[in-house]
Amino acid sequence: MADELVLYTNPMSRGRIARWMMEEIGQPYRAEIVGFGEPMKGAAYKAINPMGKVPALQHGDTVVTECAAICAYMADAFPQAGLAPAPNSRSRGPYYRWMFFAAGPVEAAVASKAFGLEVPPDRARAIGYGTYADTMDTLEYAVTRGEYLTGDRFSAADVYVGSQVLWGLQFGTIEKRPAFEAYGARISARPAARRAAEIDDALMAEMQKQG
Template sequence: MSDELVLYTHPMSRGRIARWMMEELGQPYRAEIVGYGEPMKGAAYRAINPMGKVPALVHGGTVVTECAAICAYLADAFPQAGLAPAPGDRRRGPYYRWLFFAAGPVEAAVSSKAFGLAAPPEAARSLGYGSYADTIDTLEQAVSQGEYLAGDRFSAADVYVGSQILWGLQFGTIEKRPAFEAYGGRLAARPAARRAREIDDALMAQMQKAG
């Protein structure tokens, strides 16, 4: 069975997060661009991801969807890249904590606010993210404790959380706070982050030119 890494993505999607992770990984991979509409919702692609969404990763016979899961899977599948604390390392606690905090409370709170779906204050205790304000304040604390989320070393958690912050700052769904801008700026300057942006931006330009 082939161990080829295949990333199913679209340059105007959360697939940009997975692309950045692939570039940080330093392993050869193939990217399959899946168009919106029928290509993404059709039977062929739904056989890979029944949700009809990108990104999806196929590694040999293993299929992984959801950006946070893709980041965590790749970090563990290729430990030589040093993108996750080793099992037993105490830094694995904050690594998992903030990776999944961003995948759960941050994603839910930011999306709800962006679409005007914020719950009333009395419903906060029934929601996983509580309130948008509490979620953003907690996120600010997380990125203010050090250069990276899992101590002094960049990890897959920074790819995912950093992408959420950079995206939110760009589209105004996350408040511009000094801690967010400093953290996001550090991560955006990484060579792998720049490569990933250049690849997806070039693909976007090609699509726009093609009409």
């Protein structure tokens, strides 16, 4: 029997990224909804993720946390889905490059902007993302080099980077540049993206109804 896939998530969290990835993979999985507060910070869940945050993925005896890692792991664990370039292909470098650019500089730059944190210009070189402007320019470069991040083929990198772009556009932490809006429209139209959003939106509505 194949190892069970269990996604620990919450529809009002970054777990939506992992949900999208699971829908792209197309393998059966079970979702465990973890509430904020005690359920997420309690001993039972922290035995799975000591950070007390979602998402987390359990695949048999393997536990993976962090959205970029979950996307990369799932793409490699289920190569038949075609969501990761071959290790020896020319696309593998850009695949890693842009996924982890989003997990590092983009995540940090966007969080700083959201909380009104500004790095003094003379200290920018000490920060991984440099400046918000440089990060946005580089992100625009990434999404305009082809239809997708590795060229003409959608990959797990587009799930992760695309989620960052879509959320940033929605909440105003990423500038509404035409390149970002066009890229966001392309990837959010994917059937798996729509399925994942419908599942999590329905869960969110039910949770809000229950108070």
